[in-house]
Amino acid sequence: MTDEMWINMGPQHPFNHGLWNLRVKLKGETITAAEPIIGYLHRGWEKMVENRAYPQIVPLADRLCYGSSLSWNHLYCLTAERLFGVEAPDRAKYIRVAALEMQRITSHLTWLMAVGTDLGSYTIMTWSIRERELFLDLLCKLSGARMTYNYCRIGGVRNDLPENYERDVNRTLDEFDRRLRDLEALMDENEPFLMRTLGIGKMDGRTAMNLGLTGPILRASGVDMDLRKLDPYEAYADMKFEVCTHTDGDVYARYRVRMDEMRESMKIIRQALAEAPAGPVRVKVPRCPPKGNVVCRVEDPRGESLMYMVSDGTERPYRLKVRSPNFVNLSASPPMLVGFKISDVPAIMGVMDMCIGETDR
């Protein structure tokens, strides 16, 4: 009865966080086809990086994804260290793990804010932002900045932990544990939230794997793949934590996996800061790496992020390719959207934690 209508949930739309366009074909209210269009925030990062020295790229790597800038910063430094053939001192490794997990919680709280606004409850938004402030203060005390930290260096970290930092972190984590329970009360124990998320945007494990999904979205579909366990880097090998998975693969499962991941991250932070050995935190690195190429992959809050670096012996990288998890997760979004209603689009895309900075590079 109703013929099909293309709707541009366009580059500038209340529901998409960041500049990207979702063209949706509607038949009445249900979606029959979807096509994400990206490229509005393409800054030419990989070309820009080819005429800068290795240490100068570190603060630029922060700007790849402003939601979780420390994980990109760390990925670049880890790749460069492997290229130089340098190993960061042990204390730096433990500090990096603690900082990365704090960044993971901050990134998940930013994602929670996006879910809150998309589903219409502004209390979730403001409460998750208030909780995020706790961790921004911690990271600001550690590195000096609130969002783009520029904290990792090739060969270690910028500076050692400020004095009685561990006490502040433990106090914040206890406080955050209580507040996380309030947040969950707003969501898990709320029938309209379950109505909006149960059974929406379903994707089973096999198709998710084939479509290249990684991260919390894949784990929500029942695939227990976490690079921190599968391909451990830094000091993750001797951290005791378990990978949170869910089996339904719908929007609620993805939400549930991220909330559990926040609790796991809290455990890791406590372990990392407790077991950090004494010693130097930074190693002096030569200017020019040997010729060759190296690949390094890391568990970003959104999925598997990978960097492939080629050096030709000069002090500038010859080629630096960034694989962003959101780039592939977004390419796998049409199968999630087809068959659901247009008012499900914010729920499905909101839970995917879009970060357009890293998608377009």
Next chain:
Amino acid sequence: MRIEERTYTKADHLRPTGYVLKSLIVTFKGLVRATKNRPCTVLYPWERLVYPDNYRGRPGIVLERCIGCARCARDCPNRCIEMVEVELPAGGKAKRPQVNVGRCMMCGNCAETCPVNAMIVTPEFELCSYSRADLIFDPVKLQYPHKPGYEVNYEFALLSEMKKGGEVRTYAKNDPNVHDNVVLDAPKCISCSRCAKTCPAGAIEMAETGELNPKTKKPIKRPKFDTTKCVVCEQCIEVCPKSALSIKEVL
């Protein structure tokens, strides 16, 4: 790879009780808490958040300490630092860094590489102005009252010591005798003494070596490097016409 039968067990309190009752209770507690003591939002222009000492706002400078070595200009990722002529209080003109704060991304790299801690990181971030030209801070405007918290110091270990294992010493950022050194390739040098003139730290001075110049019968002079004063700014390397100088890294 194995397939495991696993049912996801939620914490027991995470079941919706009374449709939205639990959310109502939690939000009401939030309301009571926010009216009893002040809400957590900060009314920005009147109240301000307290930032730690190492908060990175715009870069600042302590002009007395600056020796004009231009290491900050070389290491800035966004290339917003330029060296410009400026009147020194002690008389005479010298090149000091001018920062285009409009382009600066406040990464703090300039304060980190500055060997004499002249460039510092100030907590000032309110930088709006009416025109782009106002955002180009010349050295005088860049100045900021100095506090020890604003300097960016770090300790580093040496790769060779790390590889040897055993006790590893850490060296301060501007440790005079642990840094890359400039090496002279003697035959190429035509002793024009340009490097001695440009060295901002005064670490190069032309010393006579024994031989005589066969044609002019005058003693040949070669630059001699005082490694304790050298700040590795590589200006001598750039200015040398015969590119006789090169860097030997200490690892």
Next chain:
Amino acid sequence: MATLYTVLTDFTQWLMDLIAAILDWTKLGILSDLGDWLQSAPVVDFVTTLLVAVIYLITVMMFALCFIWQERKFLGRFMDRRGTQVGVLGFFQNFADGIKVVLKEHIVPKDSDHALFEMAIFTYLASTFMLFGCIPFSDNFYVIDVNLAVLLGIAIFAFGPFSILVGGWASNNKYTLIGGMRAAAQLIALEIPLLLCVVSVVVLTGDLSFVGIVAWQEENIWLIFPLCIGALTFFIAAIGESERIPFDLPEAEAELVEGWATEYGDIRWGLQMASDYFRAYILCALFTMLFLGGWAGPEFIWAEAWFLAKTFIVFFFFIWVRAATVRIRTDQILKLGWRRLLPLAVINLLIAVALKVAEVF
């Protein structure tokens, strides 16, 4: 009503005598006949009713606008932030919005249906103002006491979806079209349970005018206790009727930007937003009169104050639900309306009839 009415009738009588005296002074035949006509009872009665209506409208709009202030402040405190800061305690915010909206330019979309585009807003507004007429503040402060006030109120209330549908269609914009259709479906789905609850109240009290219902409740018992199911259904349906958060789909920011009123820019949009709050006021007023015993209360403060206090408390519950829940989808709202609220309303009607037959009250 007696005091205000008599005062105003004396005033208009004195005014008409003055005018008649002037007209007689001119000694022209026609004018003196006009003077006599003016002094006759029906004209005086009409003019006084007009004056009372104007006074009543102004007072009601002042209190209804306070709802906006109450929502901003309480919603802010629920979300751990301050509400409006404009003027003393934020009271000037409404006037600031009003001034801003009046100054905006009136834009009509290019090939939209101009007549319908203008007409939609004014019919929406007119139906809201007509409703003010039939809702009394207390038994001696009201515009008219029609003995069919309940029926009249509900009938005029049902006029809203029509103007929303027309407004959405006439703005020639995909989003407003969807928004308009959703609004119409939702309001009709929730209208039926609303009516059944009102019917159950009328069955029990046996009187169709508000003054009668409140008088009955003063003697016997507040109707919220026997008909608690009815009160709950009425409350939920009222949230749906005034399009507030759990049932916010017609102007869901997440998908449809602003819903059916996207294309209205200036005073028309301002009036539309204000009349949303007026309709919320009317629903709260209906709830207090039907279930909370209107202006019945201990004598130490005026009856009108009792009525307003209860209305504000009911609106506080509206805000509380908005702060705690998430927006649900259109088809879920309709399912809720037809499958959950309608049976509850019928059960409530049975209880009312049973109580009536058993002469408990």
Next chain:
Amino acid sequence: MSQVIVYDKPDRSEEEVASAIRAKFPSVELLKVAPRRLHFRAPRESLFELCKFMRDELAFEHASCVTPVDYLDHFTVVYHISSWTDHILAEVQVDLPRDDPTVDSIAPLWGGANWHEREAYDLMGIVFKGHPDLRRIMLPEEFRFHPLRKDFIVGRRV
């Protein structure tokens, strides 16, 4: 009760996988074997068979990344294919002549590589035969150049 796929212990070691691939594909040259890493160089023709073999027999479930690199006299497309069961990240390099940079697309095998190949075509100009819809992904359609190539001078009026 629903199933979760768990990858806690690798099934095969790197050497087994490497020897299996070299046995099946003699033309594929093994560059390096490292813990949890394998490096190959494959000719253009046998790429699709190699990838199909890896996906079906050797349980490489995930195509992590497709990277085009411009080495001035030739192009190299580097495929990173990861096997979660064996905890291995395999790197396959394929050299392409500069005049006709075409190679078989692996999008039909792994859906994840779809957008990577579109980006490689968009920024480096490498044509993937058999790709479902090879269009530019980031730059506007009418953009005639491939910016990541070394001969693209930054800042030139395009």
